[in-house]
Amino acid sequence: MAAERGRRMTINIEYVILRHLQMELKAPFTTSFGTFQRKELILVEVVDRDGVSGWGESVAFSAPWYSEETVKTNWHMLEEFLVPLLFSEPLRHPAELPERFAAIRQNNMAKAALEGAVWDLYAKRLGVPLSQALGGTKKDIEVGVSIGIQPTVADLLQVIERYVAQGYRRIKVKIKPGWDVDVIRDVRRAFPDVPLMADANSAYTLADAKRLQALDEFGLMMIEQPLAADDLVDHARLQSLLQTPICLDESIRSYDDARKALDLGSCRIINIKIGRVGGLWEAKRIHDLCAERSVPVWCGGMLEAGVGRAHNIAITTLENFTLPGDTAASSHYWERDIITPEVEVQGGLIRVPDAPGIGYDVDRRQVERYTQFAKVFHRTATA
Numbered sequence: 531m532a533a534e535r536g537r538r539m540t541i542n543i544e545y546v547i548l549r550h551l552q553m554e555l556k557a558p559f560t561t562s563f564g565t566f567q568r569k570e571l572i573l574v575e576v577v578d579r580d581g582v583s584g585w586g587e588s589v590a591f592s593a594p595w596y597s598e599e600t601v602k603t604n605w606h607m608l609e610e611f612l613v614p615l616l617f618s619e620p621l622r623h624p625a626e627l628p629e630r631f632a633a634i635r636q637n638n639m640a641k642a643a644l645e646g647a648v649w650d651l652y653a654k655r656l657g658v659p660l661s662q663a664l665g666g667t668k669k670d671i672e673v674g675v676s677i678g679i680q681p682t683v684a685d686l687l688q689v690i691e692r693y694v695a696q697g698y699r700r701i702k703v704k705i706k707p708g709w710d711v712d713v714i715r716d717v718r719r720a721f722p723d724v725p726l727m728a729d730a731n732s733a734y735t736l737a738d739a740k741r742l743q744a745l746d747e748f749g750l751m752m753i754e755q756p757l758a759a760d761d762l763v764d765h766a767r768l769q770s771l772l773q774t775p776i777c778l779d780e781s782i783r784s785y786d787d788a789r790k791a792l793d794l795g796s797c798r799i800i801n802i803k804i805g806r807v808g809g810l811w812e813a814k815r816i817h818d819l820c821a822e823r824s825v826p827v828w829c830g831g832m833l834e835a836g837v838g839r840a841h842n843i844a845i846t847t848l849e850n851f852t853l854p855g856d857t858a859a860s861s862h863y864w865e866r867d868i869i870t871p872e873v874e875v876q877g878g879l880i881r882v883p884d885a886p887g888i889g890y891d892v893d894r895r896q897v898e899r900y901t902q903f904a905k906v907f908h909r910t911a912t913a
């Protein structure tokens with residue numbers, strides 16, 4: 531990566547287009563904190579003076595369930611603060627952006643959306659795939675699938691059956707109090723050998739330690755984010771009581787959070803989401819830290835459209851992404867994605883594209899179809 535960092539150029543972004551899209555999910559997705567029927571998202575396009583476009587996607591949801599960010603707060607942050615910061619001085623490398631954006635507290639998904647678009651443009655200008663610009667080496671990535679809470683256990687078993695048959699490399703089941711030990715027992719009975727994990731999205735407290743210990747007998751790969759979204763201390767206590775590795779998602783918003791979690795013993799695995807940690811550069815730093823400490827990582831999903839999905843594929847090519855992530859096929863979510871070709875999964879693998887940048891073409895016709903409103907920001911208007 532040192533070599534890549536050395537390849538500086540001036541990135542002459544002339545204008546930025548923010549588009550607000552709304553896309554219907556094929557099927558509702560239920561977690562411990564709510565049900566998603568559709569996805570609102572912000573697509574970020576940065577265009578340089580030669581007319582080359584870079585693409586990023588905000589992964590914030592419509593409501594502040596997963597974190598405090600929403601599509602509207604992201605739009606506000608981009609419009610009022612982040613786009614003006616992008617234009618405030620010349621940019622030679624996307625890795626300069628985290629420092630520039632550090633003037634703004636948090637709002638990581640908004641930062642990541644713009645930083646991601648600049649990375650795509652940068653890689654296109656270099657003529658290399660984004661995966662390579664980030665230092666990734668894998669040609670294929672292994673993926674799993676995240677399955678929402680279903681109306682009945684019979685429904686869940688049927689859904690799992692379908693994804694196992696499609697070759698997904700691990701199954702993630704959402705749990706919450708009242709939908710946990712008995713459900714996992716039934717899943718294990720039906721699928722004794724399937725690589726299986728449970729995700730609680732912060733639905734428990736330390737008072738539930740006994741209930742979570744009861745999951746130890748099912749040989750889960752990990753339990754993801756059982757306790758509060760901002761906690762590291764109680765997770766360390768819980769990890770000392772469990773055989774099953776804890777994986778943290780919501781609690782890790784930065785390199786420093788990851789360092790503290792590993793020092794405290796709050797988890798043995800980290801889910802890296804580019805949006806949650808504020809961008810590709812911070813994601814890579816967390817990856818590198820975990821690699822040094824022999825802690826495996828995997829790439830989480832936020833029900834992304836094609837652009838966000840392509841970024842997830844690129845970061846997953848880094849070596850220490852050794853566990854299958856949540857980056858399922860486009861067709862798992864959408865009737866029609868916004869990229870061509872769509873992301874396909876074969877035998878639980880995604881072939882990493884080798885075209886420059888994100889490696890997929892943005893399908894402007896589909897983007898138009900899903901766009902509800904858009905706004906253009908010119909360099910001269912804010913410089």
Ligand SMILES: O=C(O)CCC(=O)c1ccccc1C(=O)O
Pocket residue numbers: 559561596675676729731779830831832833834856857858
């Ligand atoms: O398929 C995906 O994109 C992952 C879906 C998922 O698990 C999820 C969906 C919405 C909000 C939070 C999460 C999560 O990873 O915790």
